[in-house]
Amino acid sequence: MRLEFRVLGPLSARCDGGEIELGRPQQRAVLAALLLAPGQLVPTDRLVEGLWGEDDSRWPKDPVGQIGTHVHRLRRALGAPELLVAAAGGYRLAVPRDTVDLFCYEAAVAEAVALRHREPSRARELLGRALDAWTGDRALDGVPGAFAERARERLAAGRFAAVKALLDLDVTLGRHAEAVEPLAVLAAGHPQDEEVHRLHLLALHRCGRTAQALAAYEELRERLDRELGLEPGAAVAELAERIRSGEPVAAPVRALPRPCQLPPDIRDLVGRAELAQEAEQVLRSGAAPVVGLSGPSGSGASALAVHVAHAVQDAFPDGQLYAAGGEAGPVLAGFLRALGERPAPDAGADRLGGRFRELLAGRRVLVVLDGVADPAPLLPGVPGCAAVVAGAEPGVLPGGVVRLAVGPLESHDAYELLARIVGAERIRREPDAVAELAALCGYLPVLLRTAATRLAARPQWSVADLVRWFAERG
Incomplete structure (x- = not known):
């Protein structure tokens, strides 16, 4: 059985050349979200937001249940229920990438x-x-x-x-x-x-x-x-x-591509205005600045790095490169491909790094590194370019890096983050439970966001219900 999917136009699916009826529009929206990340877990809360938006007042009575119903019907429509599997907190469509036209x-x-x-x-x-x-x-x-x-x-x-x-x-x-x-x-x-x-x-x-x-x-x-x-x-x-x-007109100038690899910005980032402003000032200062953001797990250094990169995007019109984890060699090869190069498969990191910096010379490119074990070979190091590094151990960063510490949120910022995701009215009703929830999360934005997303997806729960749920699981 050969499944094929098309998203570059009307959404469609075929099995052995025959068209598959994909059902109602919202059911097709669930399939689309899964097809854009084949083989990867797509969290249920992301599917809920993707279908009905961020405003939970517009959600149906049981959004999670409706997602489950759409998934059940899609399993039957595809004729291969084992391909659409439920996993921890979401669903995964186990199809090869080459079955999706995109x-x-x-x-x-x-x-x-x-x-x-x-x-x-x-x-x-x-x-x-x-x-x-x-x-x-x-x-x-x-x-x-x-x-x-x-x-x-x-x-x-x-x-x-x-x-x-x-x-x-x-x-x-x-x-x-x-x-x-x-x-x-x-x-x-x-x-x-x-x-x-x-x-x-x-x-x-x-x-x-x-x-x-x-x-x-x-x-x-x-x-x-x-x-x-x-x-x-x-x-x-x-x-x-x-x-x-009437002068001779030469062939068009062959400009390098201008990659934009930044992940989406987080619109409800709170409590980081001063840090963000300081980082932006450093990155706009010229030369080859590097900002290092570090903090405990869950502090949101990665989200802050992406947010700052979006804020200074206009200062780096020749492109923005992004890497999360990985060794220097493969990451550099990916950067070179994004800049229009075709690196030799056997080229070492030193050779790739040299070519990388040659290509960046005279250009304004921002490099964002998140959780890379050894970021030094990936830093541009040429005037006009800059880098933001999140999650690196302080000892591996070269000299001259401006290091900024990203810690837990203040209590009022934690409250604001919960209110933005869950809804101000629900948070206002239970101040004691909200304070307990924030403390349980250590005032760390990643944990707070996870807790708030869980609560937002369960409109029938109170904040106290969520606190008890956490307590029962230790």
Whole structure:
């Protein structure tokens, strides 16, 4: 039996070539969440929030029970109940990644990005084949819920980048006549993406439509001035000037990819404003700053690192790289691939590290490391770049690192965190039980968040019920 799943368009599943009826929309939303993490445990509380949002007042009476019902029906629909298994606190869909069109698509795009400098024809072929996997204008089309909407936004951004890379390769390979009309459509839909406009001008000019190219530039310049009060970027302005003066126009500049690997920010981060502000100031200071965040397990150093990285993202326009755990060699190889390189399989960490820093020279890239045993080889170490390191032992960090201690929350911040997740009214009703719960969690945000999420998923429980539940389990 061969199962195949499509998410790059309307959600669908096939078994040995035959279409599977996936049921009602919310049932399809559960399947979508599981398909985006094949083989991994997806917590029930994440499924609940993904279907009905963060506001528990909008949840059904028994959201956990409804998730269980949807899972039961999906087991029957797929005809292979052993593939959809319940585990501690969630569910896991045990299917290979290559049965989901998304992961085949992403693998092809990643290979194309790695080849675009050395083998542009092969890269163009891979990108074209990858984009053919899309069967609609929107991923997970028709699937409801916040989880699906976030996935749609992410995949739409990735698709746009892939289309732009394909058209860039078309212009590079002399296929400007084929690229000019798709670029016109892309430019009309993305009026503030100057790289698209640069490619459009170049394609027009190479097709002998120089007057149209200059007219398009003037239209872009006027729109940017009217809407943003800005002039076109240097690359677009320089190209327009070369076209206007009749100078030879070289092949388009081959820019490195701009990876954005940061995990999602935590919107309800509390009690860390001063630490976050101090870290941001260090990272924006220039040179090659490194901020080290450390604290007891559960203190939320990892979440704070990601939060700070998002806050300073504008200062590092050439990309943000992220690694959680792992040895230096494989992590560096992954970073190089994200930057458009194709590292040799047998290259050692020293060689990879040297190439990594060569690629970062003259660029502004932020590196975020979480729980990496030896972060030193992964630090950029070049002017303009910076790093945030969470969870590393103080002794393994090099000199010059700004170390910030991340401890338990203050009691009022612990209260605020619980109220944001559980709901202010439920927390306000039981001040003594809330104080006891915060103490049981050691005022550590990770434990508080876990407890609050459990309580939020059980609207029939009181805070005292949760405290007793913890007490019964020691």
